[in-house]
Each structure stands twice: as structure tokens, then as C-alpha cells.
Amino acid sequence: MLTSRTAPRIAAIATAVASIGLLTACGSMQKKEMAFSQASLPATIQVPAGHKVAWETVGSGDITYECRDKANAAGQTEWVFVGPDAVLKDRAGKSVGRYYGPPATWEANDGSKLTATQLAVAPAGAGNLPYQLVKANPAMGSGALVGVSHIQRVALKGGVAPADKPCTPAQKGQKTVVQYQADYIFWKPM
Numbered sequence: 001m002l003t004s005r006t007a008p009r010i011a012a013i014a015t016a017v018a019s020i021g022l023l024t025a026c027g028s029m030q031k032k033e034m035a036f037s038q039a040s041l042p043a044t045i046q047v048p049a050g051h052k053v054a055w056e057t058v059g060s061g062d063i064t065y066e067c068r069d070k071a072n073a074a075g076q077t078e079w080v081f082v083g084p085d086a087v088l089k090d091r092a093g094k095s096v097g098r099y100y101g102p103p104a105t106w107e108a109n110d111g112s113k114l115t116a117t118q119l120a121v122a123p124a125g126a127g128n129l130p131y132q133l134v135k136a137n138p139a140m141g142s143g144a145l146v147g148v149s150h151i152q153r154v155a156l157k158g159g160v161a162p163a164d165k166p167c168t169p170a171q172k173g174q175k176t177v178v179q180y181q182a183d184y185i186f187w188k189p190m
Helices: 006-028
Strands: 051-069 077-089 095-100 105-108 113-122 131-136 150-158 175-189
Touching: 051 095, 077 175
Parallel strands: none
Antiparallel strands: 051 077, 051 175, 077 095, 095 105, 105 113, 113 131, 131 150, 150 175
16 A cells, blocks of 8 residues: 555655666666777788687887897898887786897786797888787796787887987997887687
8 A cells, every 4th residue: 555655665766776777778788898800910910710819918118229230241230129128008008017028028917927939920010010920938837828829919009120320330239229019919729
């Protein structure tokens, strides 16, 4: 039996239930995060079928180059890649590890780390390091990098040897540092 005292309470409860239902429906309509797709990448750096993305990071930092003798070209010099020093962040911007070398080493904040062997590169546009696919060596420690089989370097910005800074025999031995950013996509077998 409805009374003048219970009617407002029932109306308030009905309104609350309807609001919760509406909020739940709206929440389920949110766009889900897209999984990484390598469809637009050059075929040479695509990870073979039978693998899934295990970890996506954004690396930003420095690449060091040194002015050295050019191989098989007496009296000529060139900027030679020495190694990276970068922070790895997740898609939300939280620091999750480091990338450094030589040798090229990816290390997660959980202590797991690995090195890798280059399988392929492909051009990624003027002024950018190339796309890269590497085969991971077994990870050391336990954590996020255990079981990783391949790493792709994609979404590149910068990182190439300086075109505006001379590397002549007079500068031999000098080092220079350039900034870069790249996404590192870590893959594991399914």
C-alpha cells in the first residue's frame, strides 16, 4: 500500500535504478582500445604469423654517434652509430623501463631484460631512423620480457646522424648526441 510517506521513497529508488542502468549502458558504449596492427608496416619488418603483442612502449631519448674512419675508404670519415639511451614508457606515459647499449638492451622496471639480433630494417622517412625488426635473445630475470621473441621499432621520429655537423678527419673521435622517439612493440608466440 502506497502512502504519502512511501511514495517519494519509491520514486527516488526508481530514479536511482534508472540512472544506474543509463550509466551502465553509456559505459559499455565507450570505444575499446585498438590492438596494434602491423598491416601498414613494410613486409620485411612484420612479425611472422603465430605471435601476439605482449607489450607496447614508447622510447624517447638519445642516440650517440662518433666520427670514425669509413670502412674500406681510406682517408674518409663518417658518423657511426654508437648506442641508444632512452626511457621506455607505456601508452599512458608511465615509465616502464629503459633501452640502452651497446649491446642494444631492453630492460623493464621489473628487472627482466633482453638483447636481440637485427633481422631487417626498412626506410621510415627522411630524418628518421629506419623501421627495425629484431629477434630477441632469451630474457634474463623474470617479468614482462620473459618469452618475448621479436621486437619492432616503429613510429619513428629523428635519431639519424647529424647532416649539418661535419665529420672530417679533423673531427675523428668526436661524439655527438641526437634525440629520437620510437615505439617498441614486443611480441610473444601464441
